[in-house]
Amino acid sequence: MVVKMYWISKGFIFTKVDSFVHKLDPRVKLLISIQFFTLALLVSDLIDLAIIFIGIILLASISKILSRLIRTMLFALLFSGIILGINIIAGYSFIYSLQIALRFVAIVCSTSIFFLITSPDELEYVLRWFRIPNDLVFAFVTAVRFVPIILLDALQIIDAQKSRGLELERGNPITRIKNFVPILVPLIVNEVIRSGELAEAMESRCYGVVKKPTVLYELQLNINDKLAIPFCTSIFILGLLFSI
Amino acid sequence: MKEKSIIKFENFSFRYDSANEFILKNINLEINKNELVILAGPTGCGKSTLLRSIIGLIPHMHGGEYKGRVIVDQLVVNDVKITDLAKKAGFVFQNPENQIFMFSIERDIVFGLENLGTSRTIMKERVDSILSLLKIEHLATKAPHELSDGEKQKAALAGILAMQPKILILDEPTSLLDPKTAIDFINIVNDLRKKIGMTIVIVEHRLDLVVGIADKLIILSNGKIIENNNPKQVLHYSNQLIPEIGIPVISRLYRNLAKSNYDFDNVIVTVKDMVKEMRRKKFND
Amino acid sequence: MIEFKNVNYIHVNGIQALKEINLSIKPKTINALVGSNGTGKTTLARHINGLLKPTSGNVLVFGKNTKKISVASLSKRIGMVFQNSNHQLFADTVKNEILFGLNNFETDSQIKKNRFEWALNFFDLKKYENTSPLKLSGGEKKRLCIASVLAWNPEVLILDEPTVGQDQVQKEKMLKFISNLNKQGKTIIIISHDLEFLWPLKPNTIVMAKGRIKKTGKMTDIFSDDELLNQTCLMRPQLLDLWMKLNIKEEPPGDITEATDAIRRINGS
Ligand SMILES: Nc1ncnc2c1ncn2[C@@H]1O[C@H](COP(=O)(O)OP(=O)(O)OP(=O)(O)O)[C@@H](O)[C@H]1O
Numbered sequence: 001m002v003v004k005m006y007w008i009s010k011g012f013i014f015t016k017v018d019s020f021v022h023k024l025d026p027r028v029k030l031l032i033s034i035q036f037f038t039l040a041l042l043v044s045d046l047i048d049l050a051i052i053f054i055g056i057i058l059l060a061s062i063s064k065i066l067s068r069l070i071r072t073m074l075f076a077l078l079f080s081g082i083i084l085g086i087n088i089i090a091g092y093s094f095i096y097s098l099q100i101a102l103r104f105v106a107i108v109c110s111t112s113i114f115f116l117i118t119s120p121d122e123l124e125y126v127l128r129w130f131r132i133p134n135d136l137v138f139a140f141v142t143a144v145r146f147v148p149i150i151l152l153d154a155l156q157i158i159d160a161q162k163s164r165g166l167e168l169e170r171g172n173p174i175t176r177i178k179n180f181v182p183i184l185v186p187l188i189v190n191e192v193i194r195s196g197e198l199a200e201a202m203e204s205r206c207y208g209v210v211k212k213p214t215v216l217y218e219l220q221l222n223i224n225d226k227l228a229i230p231f232c233t234s235i236f237i238l239g240l241l242f243s244i
Numbered sequence: 245m246k247e248k249s250i251i252k253f254e255n256f257s258f259r260y261d262s263a264n265e266f267i268l269k270n271i272n273l274e275i276n277k278n279e280l281v282i283l284a285g286p287t288g289c290g291k292s293t294l295l296r297s298i299i300g301l302i303p304h305m306h307g308g309e310y311k312g313r314v315i316v317d318q319l320v321v322n323d324v325k326i327t328d329l330a331k332k333a334g335f336v337f338q339n340p341e342n343q344i345f346m347f348s349i350e351r352d353i354v355f356g357l358e359n360l361g362t363s364r365t366i367m368k369e370r371v372d373s374i375l376s377l378l379k380i381e382h383l384a385t386k387a388p389h390e391l392s393d394g395e396k397q398k399a400a401l402a403g404i405l406a407m408q409p410k411i412l413i414l415d416e417p418t419s420l421l422d423p424k425t426a427i428d429f430i431n432i433v434n435d436l437r438k439k440i441g442m443t444i445v446i447v448e449h450r451l452d453l454v455v456g457i458a459d460k461l462i463i464l465s466n467g468k469i470i471e472n473n474n475p476k477q478v479l480h481y482s483n484q485l486i487p488e489i490g491i492p493v494i495s496r497l498y499r500n501l502a503k504s505n506y507d508f509d510n511v512i513v514t515v516k517d518m519v520k521e522m523r524r525k526k527f528n529d
Numbered sequence: 530m531i532e533f534k535n536v537n538y539i540h541v542n543g544i545q546a547l548k549e550i551n552l553s554i555k556p557k558t559i560n561a562l563v564g565s566n567g568t569g570k571t572t573l574a575r576h577i578n579g580l581l582k583p584t585s586g587n588v589l590v591f592g593k594n595t596k597k598i599s600v601a602s603l604s605k606r607i608g609m610v611f612q613n614s615n616h617q618l619f620a621d622t623v624k625n626e627i628l629f630g631l632n633n634f635e636t637d638s639q640i641k642k643n644r645f646e647w648a649l650n651f652f653d654l655k656k657y658e659n660t661s662p663l664k665l666s667g668g669e670k671k672r673l674c675i676a677s678v679l680a681w682n683p684e685v686l687i688l689d690e691p692t693v694g695q696d697q698v699q700k701e702k703m704l705k706f707i708s709n710l711n712k713q714g715k716t717i718i719i720i721s722h723d724l725e726f727l728w729p730l731k732p733n734t735i736v737m738a739k740g741r742i743k744k745t746g747k748m749t750d751i752f753s754d755d756e757l758l759n760q761t762c763l764m765r766p767q768l769l770d771l772w773m774k775l776n777i778k779e780e781p782p783g784d785i786t787e788a789t790d791a792i793r794r795i796n797g798s
């Protein structure tokens with residue numbers, strides 16, 4: 001179970017992939033994700049949902065991230081199972097409950113696809129483009145950045161402790177919880193040290209000196225982006241018409 | 245009147261909040277403009293602590309008991325913000341892992357410049373020149389967690405060099421670099437120092453890399469400065485050389501031979517010096 | 530004992546870190562893995578105890594394929610010490626830190642007791658038995674990490690950059706530990722850029738470049754090859770350099786004492 005959780009969480013770490021989608025302007029990626037998100041929110045019947053899933057899976061395969069999206073999907077399915085159960089207990093019909101549950105999965109997928117195709121750096125560009133205050137941008141982006149850092153640290157620590165004979169899956173439920181101690185303690189110690197040193201490193205590189213820092217790259221739409229926008233938008237509008 | 249020294253410690257003592265004892269005790273030290281200074285000493289003797297107090301991380305980020313004054317380029321460290329000092333002094337920390345954090349190395353390299361509001365054209369120029377200077381063009385778009393240990397260290401160094409600081413503070417900057425790259429790096433900063441004028445303070449356990457070019461070798465032990473002089477002088481005549489100092493193998497050989505009544509005409513810090521000296525003595529003819 | 534057969538490894542981002550690695554490590558030897566930054570040394574080491582599995586090819590350890598056994602069971606015979614000590618220290622005292630691996634691998638309480646005592650004494654940690662590992666200095670932390678691995682008596686010890694951040698005294702202690710362990714029959718694999726540190730150990734040297742093994746052999750032979758050194762970003766250890774520049778035919782000295790004696794002998798005659 002634990003190992004599976006880690007397998008799933010690895011799906012959340014952004015990795016740069018050489019694909020058409022990854023090269024798009026981050027604003028276009030955001031647009032696409034929002035369109036999927038909106039459709040997922042609006043549609044209700046199972047056929048429409050199926051179409052959305054096909055769309056999401058298509059997008060994921062073009063971006064070469066399908067295998068990682070599937071991890072997120074499984075994660076979401078776990079929760080959607082709970083949603084399904086609650087709805088049925090609450091007395092709704094099975095079909096209706098299933099729709100609600102699957103819609104949840106679609107929403108999660110359309111959000112997570114954005115994070116799988118957009119690096120934290122690009123996210124920062126987008127937020128800046130929306131003229132969100134610098135401190136907020138930085139806080140948000142730092143948080144997003146930290147997720148993979150902590151996950152990766154945890155994986156490293158698990159590796160180190162496995163090499164000392166730690167078997168997470170061994171023993172009765174209580175020993176299993178105890179098995180976590182050799183992972184949690186170094187993880188916490190490490191993150192405390194890390195955040196202190198990161199703060200030092202940022203200060204000593206003049207963080208916060210000017211109100212409006214410059215950025216290395218300017219967002220610019222290239223030809224692919226200009227084609228992708230009308231293409232996706234027309235599909236989106238079709239989808240809207242279809243679902244209403 | 246023009247000041248000669250750029251960093252000055254006046255009766256400086258420091259104790260971390262959580263510690264009972266003073267880590268640094270009554271330090272008096274002057275480092276001159278455009279000098280390259282090596283700081284050496286046993287682990288845990290307070291080298292990093294001394295460096296932290298130059299850039300103001302002590303006392304501004306680490307609480308504790310602070311006595312005396314530290315003056316950096318005419319600013320009293322205690323009275324100014326860290327970022328005011330950071331504009332003058334670049335600091336490469338001991339652990340590269342915790343100082344590169346942007347998702348692509350090129351963005352990380354310009355992090356400091358972005359914060360200073362530098363124009364885009366200048367930033368692009370700097371990134372390109374630093375990447376090629378350190379021969380890490382292939383890392384530009386990678387994320388920190390995709391790098392090997394040595395590559396992380398190179399990225400950390402690049403991020404500071406890009407800011408072209410007046411003062412460069414390096415805490416064990418070559419610990420993870422391969423031997424050739426380590427030497428190249430030391431030569432690169434030394435050339436920069438001569439070209440644009442820079443003061444360099446470097447903590448290094450392996451002295452063979454730096455003794456040849458350094459102006460001073462400072463040895464810190466038990467919270468006190470026990471030696472502060474020209475490296476050749478220190479390596480050969482000092483009777484304060486504690487065993488923790490990583491004296492180059494060749495200098496240790498020299499000291500051993502000198503002890504057994506070998507007389508040398510010159511001071512020896514490199515293998516080349518030694519070969520010359522031995523030839524002169526008609527060694528192995 | 531450890532065999533790599535046509536091993537290739539590709540990271541998730543598509544970087545091929547190991548290319549067609551064929552390697553065989555013999556029991557009871559000291560081996561040094563050297564080469565420039567990013568050539569795949571750490572990646573290779575992580576294959577030995579199964580933390581990474583080859584993308585293609587096989588790694589055989591004690592005749593078994595690493596793809597078929599768990600990291601934990603491999604680790605019983607292969608101890609690995611990671612670069613960052615903070616990634617493994619977790620216990621409240623030095624004692625419990627050492628007992629952790631021991632308890633995982635050893636059931637006999639008498640053996641446990643003996644091994645524990647041995648590790649504590651061999652690594653000079655007796656006086657810290659009841660202190661928290663977090664209070665130790667960097668060098669001592671490293672020593673504790675090695676002690677806690679060696680406690681369960683693995684046959685192979687892998688060290689990734691053991692000298693980083695250590696002062697000369699700590700390095701010399703480490704040197705002694707390593708050669709003593711080897712004399713007791715352990716196989717040792719060290720990854721290091723600190724060639725002066727490796728030199729006195731006279732290891733069997735494996736040079737890597739760009740994901741491939743470039744050459745293996747005795748340190749003296751490898752470091753006499755100027756072209757190889759240039760290609761792989763290595764430097765010649767000073768004593769060997771001196772010997773070569775002075776054209777001395779006899780075996781180069783392992784340490785300063787030997788060098789002093791040799792020079793006095795050659796010159797005295
Ligand atoms: N933030 C801190 N709070 C409390 N004590 C600290 C802190 N940082 C360091 N120390 C302690 O202060 C002493 C000096 O530490 P410092 O890091 O300056 O040593 P160093 O000379 O850089 O050693 P090394 O060569 O191992 O890096 C050590 O005993 C250390 O444990």
Ligand SMILES: Nc1ncnc2c1ncn2[C@@H]1O[C@H](COP(=O)(O)OP(=O)(O)OP(=O)(O)O)[C@@H](O)[C@H]1O
Nearest residue numbers: 390391392393394540546566567568569570571572
């Ligand atoms: N987690 C990772 N994801 C992707 N690529 C990686 C990862 N770790 C390492 N690499 C890449 O694989 C190659 C080999 O890395 P490795 O860490 O094995 O090098 P190394 O020989 O140990 O170098 P160093 O001496 O700098 O530690 C490098 O090009 C590195 O960029």
Ligand SMILES: [Mg+2]
Nearest residue numbers: 291292338415
């Ligand atoms: Mg330090």
Ligand SMILES: [Mg+2]
Nearest residue numbers: 392393570571
């Ligand atoms: Mg490595």
